[in-house]
Amino acid sequence: MTQKTELHGVPSEMSDAEEIWYSGKWIDRVPQWVSISVLGASMLGIWWLIAELEFVSRILLPGPAETFEELWDTTKNIVTGGHIAEGLWITTQEVLWGFLAASLLGFVLGVVVGETRLGQRAVMPYLVAFNALPKVAFAPVFVAWFGFGVNSKIVMAAFIAFFPVIVDTAAGLAAVDAETRMLFQSMESSRWQTLRKLKLPSALPFIFAGLKTAAVFSVVGAVVGEYLGGGHGLGELIRFAAQTLRIDRVFAMIVYLGIIGLLLFGLVAWAERKLLFWHKSEIFEIQGTG
């Protein structure tokens, strides 16, 4: 009897509080798909207006119509296996290998750093400092080391995506609540058991936050590597299009770069939802829709 009231008491209290909190905001009475569509349409309209009134030269800023036309041509090129398809495939491979290397290396080293006192006290400050550096500035170094081929791009992607993974993994391991650690101490848990059964699962939300950042960063790294020259990836094609003032083509290919990033991000987010069914962020989602 008390179990039922206790079980349902808490969530209903929370939604009550939320209702009171939000009741005055008009935006909450508009369905979200409407607000998203209206905002998107307005932005397209402003873009169209600026291009149409030629505030900026038409060559430098093509309007939505030209851009969508070019996007259609690009899509046709990709579907029929043209040179853009080749570029897309090369960049995708660079992004994936870079992301994979960054995730594995970042996770393993993050565990080492987060688990050892030396790592926490001596290595972590360096990582935080290094993380604050503009890492794209290292791109020429990697070209010098690994040449103009695909390798330097993969290394650049991995390098830039590696830091959020290692920093978040180490921070996640260190963030385990003190009372729960004391509980494991009272159960005479070994270091390995505490790591496997407490620290790693607790750190998963942090690790996934790092992986999601890495998914976006690895695209940045690959493209920056390509901008420096060499290869036939999308970055190279964009650079060439911009030099010949085909801004509409640049926009079209940026859309495809965005799709690579979104797909990778979506994959990580999907894995997170599967693994973190117990976590607060997921629970609120469940309650929000149900």
Next chain:
Amino acid sequence: MTTADKVTDRAGQQSRPIDNEVVKVTNLNKTFHKRGLKALDNVNVSLRHGTFTSVIGPSGCGKSTLLKIMAGLIPATSGEILLSGRPVTGPRQDIGIMFQQPTLLPWRTSLDNVLLPIEIRSGAAAAQAKSADALQLLELVGLAGFDQVRPFELSGGMAQRVAICRMLVTGPAILLLDEPFGALDELTREYMNVELQRICRERDATSFMVTHAIPEAVFLADQVFVMSARPGRIAAVVDVDLPRPRTLDMMTTPEFGALVHRVREHLDMGINGGGLA
């Protein structure tokens, strides 16, 4: 040495030592050298089998430190703790502990949380073999049918009941409770106190609870230790001879009120004596 061990071993299995003494703390001192703080000054505690002891005192009187030393989680500076005749030098399987937070692992079901101590000490197979016991414990605390539920679906009171099961599953000789219901709302807390009394009586448990609340301390206890701060010492022991099982209605009786009053008096003396006023 060996003969003494044998004697206590036999005593532990069959007839208990003299006075049914489960825990004996002798001349316990704790100094935190870094802060130059004398947390515990010559503390002596004797807990008999099947009794409930409450420890109450102002913040910083060392009551939580005392509990953690008894649990083998932090070392004493000097003094001795005997549990079932054997000195406590570190965490032990026959020590059950519970904190203010339920500290359940959110990715595990209630049942797997209860079995965690077995799994850590003896492996997954041993834990599996104990499932029936764990289910029985969940039933004992009123959570029958909640074994496959995860912590985020439980209220605060229910989560603490799972934590009680996890503490009981190894069959500990002593239950150490560190403000176990301090984070719960007042109504749930009172209800959980009644529940805790029932569980302790059914298991014939020996319990040692640190708390901030005088009525809670009196309601549950056979004896209340009143501690004073700086340095932390036991200033008084108040025996509670109210009949059991106690009900929430009893808290309004003059006898209960008198006991609460006595504890409060000792607390005030301890604070004044400690030089705070």
